[in-house]
Amino acid sequence: xxxxxxxxxxxxxxxxxxxxxxxxxxxxxxxxxxxxxxxxxxxxxxxxxxxxxxxxxxxxxxxxxxxxxxxxxxxxxxxxxxxxxxxxxxxxxxxxxxxxxxxxxxxxxxxxxxxxxxxxxxxxxxxxxxxxxxxxxxxxxxxxxxxxxxxxxxxxxxxxxxxxxxxxxxxxxxxxxxxxxxxxxxxxxxxxxxxxxxxxxxxxxxxxxxxxxxxxxxxxxxxxxxxxxxxxxxxxxxxxxxxxxxxxxxxxxxxxxxxxxxxxxxxxxxxxxxxxxxxxxxxxxxxxxxxxxxxxxxxxxxxxxxxxxxxxxxxxxxxxxxxxxxxxxxxxxxxxxxxxxxxxxxxxxxxxxxxxxxxxxxxxxxxxxxxxxxxxxxxxxxxxxxxxxxxxxxxxxxxxxxxxxxxxxxxxxxxxxxxxxxxxxxxxxxxxxxxxxxxxxxxxxxxxxxxxxxxxxxxxxxxxxxxxxxxxxxxxxxxxxxxxxxxxxxxxxxxxxxxxxxxxxxxxxxxxxxxx
Amino acid sequence: xxxxxxxxxxxxxxxxxxxxxxxxxxxxxxxxxxxxxxxxxxxxxxxxxxxxxxxxxxxxxxxxxxxxxxxxxxxxxxxxxxxxxxxxxxxxxxxxxxxxxxxxxxxxxxxxxxxxxxxxxxxxxxxxxxxxxxxxxxxxxxxxxxxxxxxxxxxxxxxxxxxxxxxxxxxxxxxxxxxxxxxxxxxxxxxxxxxxxxxxxxxxxxxxxxxxxxxxxxxxxxxxxxxxxxxxxxxxxxxxxxxxxxxxxxxxxxxxxxxxxxxxxxxxxxxxxxxxxxxxxxxxxxxxxxxxxxxxxxxxxxxxxxxxxxxxxxxxxxxxxxxxxxxxxxxxxxxxx
Numbered sequence: 044x045x046x047x048x049x050x051x052x053x054x055x056x057x058x059x060x061x062x063x064x065x066x067x068x069x070x071x072x073x074x075x076x077x078x079x080x081x082x083x084x085x086x087x088x089x090x091x092x093x094x095x096x097x098x099x100x101x102x103x104x105x106x107x108x109x110x111x112x113x114x115x116x117x118x119x120x121x122x123x124x125x126x127x128x129x130x131x132x133x134x135x136x137x138x139x140x141x142x143x144x145x146x147x148x149x150x151x152x153x154x155x156x157x158x159x160x161x162x163x164x165x166x167x168x169x170x171x172x173x174x175x176x177x178x179x180x181x182x183x184x185x186x187x188x189x190x191x192x193x194x195x196x197x198x199x200x201x202x203x204x205x206x207x208x209x210x211x212x213x214x215x216x217x218x219x220x221x222x223x224x225x226x227x228x229x230x231x232x233x234x235x236x237x238x239x240x241x242x243x244x245x246x247x248x249x250x251x252x253x254x255x256x257x258x259x260x261x262x263x264x265x266x267x268x269x270x271x272x273x274x275x276x277x278x279x280x281x282x283x284x285x286x287x288x289x290x291x292x293x294x295x296x297x298x299x300x301x302x303x304x305x306x307x308x309x310x311x312x313x314x315x316x317x318x319x320x321x322x323x324x325x326x327x328x329x330x331x332x333x334x335x336x337x338x339x340x341x342x343x344x345x346x347x348x349x350x351x352x353x354x355x356x357x358x359x360x361x362x363x364x365x366x367x368x369x370x371x372x373x374x375x376x377x378x379x380x381x382x383x384x385x386x387x388x389x390x391x392x393x394x395x396x397x398x399x400x401x402x403x404x405x406x407x408x409x410x411x412x413x414x415x416x417x418x419x420x421x422x423x424x425x426x427x428x429x430x431x432x433x434x435x436x437x438x439x440x441x442x443x444x445x446x447x448x449x450x451x452x453x454x455x456x457x458x459x460x461x462x463x464x465x466x467x468x469x470x471x472x473x474x475x476x477x478x479x480x481x482x483x484x485x486x487x488x489x490x491x492x493x494x495x496x497x498x499x500x501x502x503x504x505x506x507x508x509x510x511x512x513x514x515x516x517x518x519x520x521x522x523x524x525x526x527x528x529x530x531x532x533x534x535x536x537x538x539x540x541x542x543x544x545x546x547x548x549x550x551x552x553x554x555x556x557x558x559x
Numbered sequence: 560x561x562x563x564x565x566x567x568x569x570x571x572x573x574x575x576x577x578x579x580x581x582x583x584x585x586x587x588x589x590x591x592x593x594x595x596x597x598x599x600x601x602x603x604x605x606x607x608x609x610x611x612x613x614x615x616x617x618x619x620x621x622x623x624x625x626x627x628x629x630x631x632x633x634x635x636x637x638x639x640x641x642x643x644x645x646x647x648x649x650x651x652x653x654x655x656x657x658x659x660x661x662x663x664x665x666x667x668x669x670x671x672x673x674x675x676x677x678x679x680x681x682x683x684x685x686x687x688x689x690x691x692x693x694x695x696x697x698x699x700x701x702x703x704x705x706x707x708x709x710x711x712x713x714x715x716x717x718x719x720x721x722x723x724x725x726x727x728x729x730x731x732x733x734x735x736x737x738x739x740x741x742x743x744x745x746x747x748x749x750x751x752x753x754x755x756x757x758x759x760x761x762x763x764x765x766x767x768x769x770x771x772x773x774x775x776x777x778x779x780x781x782x783x784x785x786x787x788x789x790x791x792x793x794x795x796x797x798x799x800x801x802x803x804x805x806x807x808x809x810x811x812x813x814x815x816x817x818x819x820x821x822x823x824x825x826x827x828x829x830x831x832x833x834x835x836x837x838x839x840x841x842x843x844x845x846x847x848x849x850x851x852x853x854x855x856x857x858x859x860x861x862x863x864x865x866x867x868x869x870x871x872x873x874x875x876x877x878x879x880x881x882x883x884x885x886x887x888x889x890x891x892x893x894x895x896x
Contacts, residue, residue, distance in 0.1 A: 345785070347785060365784075366784050366785055367784075367787055367788075371787065383779075383781065383782075384779075384781050384785055385782055385785070386779065387775050387778045387779050387782060387783075388778070389778055389845065389846065390774075390775070390778065394771065394775070398775060398786045399787065401768045401771065401772075402768070405767070405768040408768045408769060409766060409767055409768075452786065
C-alpha cells in the first residue's frame, strides 16, 4: 500500500483513554486535515507519529512496511517531519539560516569533521527556493519574521528528506497574505509528492487547503472523507457532537448604562485596534482561539503591554500608560499565567491577598498585623480557600485555591472592572464552580466583568454577552442567550457571522441523530 | 570551623533532617564553632579589646551589607558599593582637610554622593534596562576612577603638603573622629550606630508597607506590577539606599582610620556580599534579611580576626572569604529547590 498509515492506535494516560482505536493515513501529494476540539487526541496521535510517544496498541506503516519509532530520530529517518506550532523552539536564534538548516546533519555521528561552508550555503539556498523564501542564507534567524521562521523550519524538515510533514497550527500567527503564500508553497510541494498532515482550528482555511478530513472526538474518529463534501457547519457539529447544552446561563439582568469602554486600543503583537464596551454588572466574554490575541488584549487593557487608545470608566475618560495608573482607576487583571504573573510564591496567603489593602491596614506606613490577619482570614473564609489559614505559604495551595487568592486580592478594593484571562485554566471542576460564583456575585454587585477564554462552553455558561475575537480583531458582539455552542465554535474558527442566529438549531434538529 | 554547611552536603541523601537543622542554625553553629576554636587556640582572643575591635570592624561591613541586602531584596545586585565606600572616605577627608569644613558638610557631601551613585545605578538598570551586574560593574570602575582622579592617587591626611608648596589648611576634627573612634557608655559609637541601623532597617522591612512592597517587588516583579505596585520606583529606592549605606560605611571608615585612603573600600564589596548571602540561611529565612546579614558579618568578622591572630596572611584570607561565599550561595540555592 502506498503512503503512511496508522491502524488501531490506542493510548491511555493513567485512567484516561486519550486514543481509542484511531485509524489515520496520508498519501503522497495530498493534504489531510486532522481536526478536533482541544483534548480530542490530535496531539497524542501526532506525537506518536513523530516518535515522541509510544502507543499502547496499533501499528504504523510506510508504503506497507511496518515501522516502530522509539525516538524522534527514528521518525525523522523514516521521512516524517514535524513543523511545530512554536517554531522558535525548533530554531537557534543566534545562528544564520543555513547553519540552522544544517544543524540536524551536524548532530549526526557520521558527519565528517570538516564541512564545506560553500556547499552548505548552496544547499540551504536551494531548500529556501523550494519553500519560496528569498532571503540570504547568511541572515540570522533572530532577524527573521515569524513567517520566515516557519518556512525555515519547513526547509529544515525538507533537508532531511521528509516525505510526510505535520503542520501544527501553521497559520495561527500569520497574516492573511502570509497564509496565502504558505498555501501556495504547500501546493507546490504537493506536486513534488510530499504528503501533509494539517492541524488547525481555522476551519475556513482547512476547507481551502485540505483534500481529505479526519475529525476526532474524545479519542475516536467521528468523520473521515473528502474535504469538499462537508460544509463548515457540519464540520463543527462533528467536532462538538450535539449533546452539548446551549446556554445554561439563567437570564441575568444588568444595568443599562455603559460602565466601561475602551476605544482604539492597539495590540502590539497583531497590529490591530480594538473597541469594546460593557454595561454596569454585565459579564462580557471575549471568545477566541488560542493565538487570537485575547491575552494580548487583556494585558493591553491594563496597560501592561505597550498600547495606545482611550479608556472610559463610569463616564470618566482616561489614558493609561502603566498598570499602576489603570489599577488606580479601578481596572484589575486576573492573569492567565497565575504562578508567573499573579502570585508571590514564597509568601503566605496573607501577604498575597492583602497586597491591595495595605494602605488601609497601615497607619503611618506601619502595618497593623492583627487587622491584616483579620482581613486576610475573612477573605480566606468567604472564598472557601483550603486550607483555611492565611498563614499557609501560597505555593503549597492547589491551582484552584491559588486562583481564589489571586481573585481575592481585588475584592474589597476600589476595583470596578475585572479582566479575567482564562481563569479556569488548570483548576478542577469544583474550584471552577466557585470561581464562577465569585464572578457572578461581582457582577451582581455592579462590577463589570470581561471574561477572556477559548473554552466556548464556559463562555456560554457565565457570560451575558460575547465578543468573537479572530486574528486580533473583535468581529461581533452577540447576546450569549441567542448563541449555541456550535455557533460560537464556528464563529471563532473563522465562520461568517452574517447569517441569522438560528442556523445551527435547525441543523441540529434535522441531523441530530446523525452526530450524536 | 566555617565548614558545617559545606561538609554536610555529602550526607544529604542519608539525613535530610540534619541538613534541614544545619540550614536553619548552621550559621549560628558556625559562629559559635569559630569563636570556640579561636578562643582555645589564641590566648588574646577572649579579651574585651579584641571583641571591641571585632565589633568595630564589623560595623562598617554591616552598614555596607545592609545596602546590598536592599538591592538583593528587589532582586537586583549592586557591585558598586566598595567604590562608593572609597568615594565617601575621600569625600569626607577632603571636606575636612582640604576645605576646612565642619561636621555638617563633612557628613552631607559623602552621603549625597552615595545617593547620586544609587541614582546613577538605577538610571542604568531601571530606566535603560541594563543587566544589574554589568551596570554596577561599570559604575564600580567609574566611581573608583573618580576618587583616584580626584586625589591623583594620593591619600588625604592631616598637614599633608599641597602642590602649591603649603600644607593642607584643615584637619580631622574630634567630632568627626568620634564616629569611628569614640565610645558611649563604654561601647564604640560605630557599633551603636550599626545596631541602630540594623534595628531600624529590620523594623522597616518587616513591619511597614514599603518594606513589604520591597520584598514583593523582588519576589515576582511582573505580579507586583500587575498588583499596582510601582516596581520601578521601589527598585530605584533600593539602589539609592544601597548607595546611601555604602557612603555611611565610608564615613565611619574615614573616621576610624583618620585619613582618606584611596581605594580603601574595595574589600568591603566581597565582605558585604558574603555577609548578605550568609544571611539568607539564618533561621531558615530563605530570603535576604537584615538580621541574617548582621549574623553574616559577625561570622566574617570573627573569622577574619581569628585568622589574623593566627598569622594567616591577608592574601590567604581571601581564599577563605571566597570559600565562605560559595558555601553560602550553595546553601541558599539548596533551600530554593
